[in-house]
Amino acid sequence: MASTVAAKRRPQRTATPAPSARTRHAARGTRQRSPDAVVQTVKQGILTGHYLPGARLTEADLCSTFGLSRGPVREAMTRLAAEGVVMAGPARGLYIRRLRxxxxxxxxxxxxxxxxxxxxxxxxxxxxxxxxxxxxxxxxxxxxxxxxxxxxxxxxxxxxxxxxxxxxxxxxxxxxxxxxxxxxxxxxxxxxxxxxxxxxxxxxxxxxxxxxxxxxxxxxxxxxxxxxxxxxxxxxxxxxxxxxxxxxxx
Missing domain, CATH: 1.20.120.530 (GntR ligand-binding domain-like)
Known part of the structure; x- marks a missing residue:
């Protein structure tokens, strides 16, 4: 379309950004310390622009942010994938979904x-x-x-x-x-x-x-x-x- 800017280079996959103070507070203040906390905070992070399409989500970072073991974090990622919020990418990583x-x-x-x-x-x-x-x-x-x-x-x-x-x-x-x-x-x-x-x-x-x-x-x-x-x-x-x-x- 004539009004759109010229084609830009495709954005590179990026690692999960460091959690903001608001994100960390939300993670700790939701009582859950469970897969529910991870699911809701990732969704809220998308709505606020903290997590952008293509951003990589690492188990280690999420475990650290939420104070959880890998089991609940993996459960949360499975739920987010089923809802179409995250997708599998190269090297078996998980990323915030990008739409075709x-x-x-x-x-x-x-x-x-x-x-x-x-x-x-x-x-x-x-x-x-x-x-x-x-x-x-x-x-x-x-x-x-x-x-x-x-x-x-x-x-x-x-x-x-x-x-x-x-x-x-x-x-x-x-x-x-x-x-x-x-x-x-x-x-x-x-x-x-x-x-x-x-x-x-x-x-x-x-x-x-x-x-x-x-x-x-x-x-x-x-x-x-x-x-x-x-x-x-x-x-x-x-x-x-x-x-x-x-x-x-x-």
């Missing part, structure tokens, strides 16, 4: 259907407080993170905005199906290859989407979601191969 181009397109197709349904339901069910206030607050926090240019906060608040959207839609099963982790993995893969204009166009959709839902305007909400995900689909189709995992390493 077709996987990205498949994910966007599913995501559009889910978000459009959530938006439809939210338009009819988000008529009273406190739901309206929660949606306004979620968008205000996202807008503030965008204005500050804080990429980590932006990632957290965008995830939270979608969580609130699915919550006010009032269907717990729909909220359970929302693939937040895969969505963040895809964003982390493609954003380095987008121009500032591309990113700005995506961010600009959140304000009118929030307002359409508050106005109960189903047509407008669905149109905005379709436009937003349609743009994502074009990016996935036209970005250079370096933005995606190659089938050869899977």
């Amino acid at each position: 181009r077709q996987e990205a397109l498949d994910h966007i197709e599913v995501l559009q259907a889910l978000i459009e349904l959530a938006a439809r339901l939210a338009c009819t069910r988000c008529k009273y407080e406190p739901s309206r206030g929660r949606l306004r607050e979620a968008h205000a926090r996202l807008a503030a993170s965008l204005a500050r240019g804080d990429s980590q906060r932006r990632s957290i608040e965008r995830t939270r905005f979608y969580e609130v959207l699915f919550e006010v839609a009032g269907n717990p099963e729909l909220a359970r199906l929302h693939p937040a982790i895969t969505g963040q993995i895809l964003r982390a893969q493609v954003y380095p290859f987008l121009t500032a204009e591309d990113r700005s166009s995506q961010y600009a959709d959140y304000a009118p989407l929030c307002q359409a839902i508050l106005d109960g305007d189903v047509r407008a909400a669905v149109r905005i979601v379709g436009s937003h995900l349609g743009r994502s689909r074009k990016h996935a189709l036209h970005l250079p191969d370096a933005a995606f995992e190659s089938a050869a390493v899977l």
Whole structure:
């Protein structure tokens, strides 16, 4: 696509980054000291940008971070692999998943259907407080993170905005199906290859989407979601191969 930047060199596999103070605190403060703690902290690390697609996860580092033996850590990695969060790589290592181009397109197709349904339901069910206030607050926090240019906060608040959207839609099963982790993995893969204009166009959709839902305007909400995900689909189709995992390493 003309608006995307020139192809970049494929990012190299990287070792697990040193755990941040927040990550270490989360690991110690969750009571679990179990596979559950590892699973939840790795997922949270993806959502906050601590773990990037292609980052290697080593048993030794995870055992040290969580104060666990290898058994619980391996159990956690097995669960994360089954959920499509991590994948096997060279030298029998495990890495945060990177999506292939077709996987990205498949994910966007599913995501559009889910978000459009959530938006439809939210338009009819988000008529009273406190739901309206929660949606306004979620968008205000996202807008503030965008204005500050804080990429980590932006990632957290965008995830939270979608969580609130699915919550006010009032269907717990729909909220359970929302693939937040895969969505963040895809964003982390493609954003380095987008121009500032591309990113700005995506961010600009959140304000009118929030307002359409508050106005109960189903047509407008669905149109905005379709436009937003349609743009994502074009990016996935036209970005250079370096933005995606190659089938050869899977």
